[in-house]
Amino acid sequence: MIGNSSSWSRLEDKAFERALVVFPEETPYRWEKIASQIPGKTWIDVKKHYEDLVHDVGEIDSGRVELPNYEDELGLDSAGGWGSATESGTSQVWFGSTGKGKETTERRKGIPWTEEEHRLFLIGLQRYGKGDWRSISRNAVVSRTPTQVASHAQKYFLRINSIKKDKKRPSIHDVTTNATNHPISAHDLMDPNPFSHPDSPSAYHGFGFPM
DNA sequence: GTTGGGGATACCG
């Protein structure tokens, strides 16, 4: 078994992430279709991989944020994340100038992010680190521009911090109290990339592509 | 009528 189904190369991962976008959640035989895009993988492999990713992402979204500034130590994480907005068809985009208005420098209405895009965003966050919107946009959330990703990130982290502050309700009693215990540091979310990083998605390395 | 969420844009280093 040279081709271990558990090992996902970067290329396979790329294909996987791309397929996630191509085949949304409602897709009938989603995993089969996604697997068909990745040679050597069965739909079971794909499903497993996806669940692994979602689980990983869920941990972060729950409160284990990578901001080194905040040491979060709450024991609850059932606050969940977005899992409550299965809004379908509520996205009436476009600005209200349907027929009457200037179409020059109008402010775009804004296309709401889908959960799929958000997941990809979080995945990209882990793989490339916070701040590298360029890479995230190119390799993870292909359907969004770096600016859009950055804007989304701004709101996302703003919200995370707000929630945390609200839950925590800082009291002077908490001061440096939790600093004593940090036996767990396994989640080095801002990791420089655990798995080898010898790959070069392309020859470019930050030059010659004005988005 | 006011607030706040969510996205885009403007401004700055």
Next chain:
DNA sequence: CGGTATCCCCAAC
């Protein structure tokens, strides 16, 4: 380009 501030539309309250 990335970070932050601000604007704008809209749905709740």
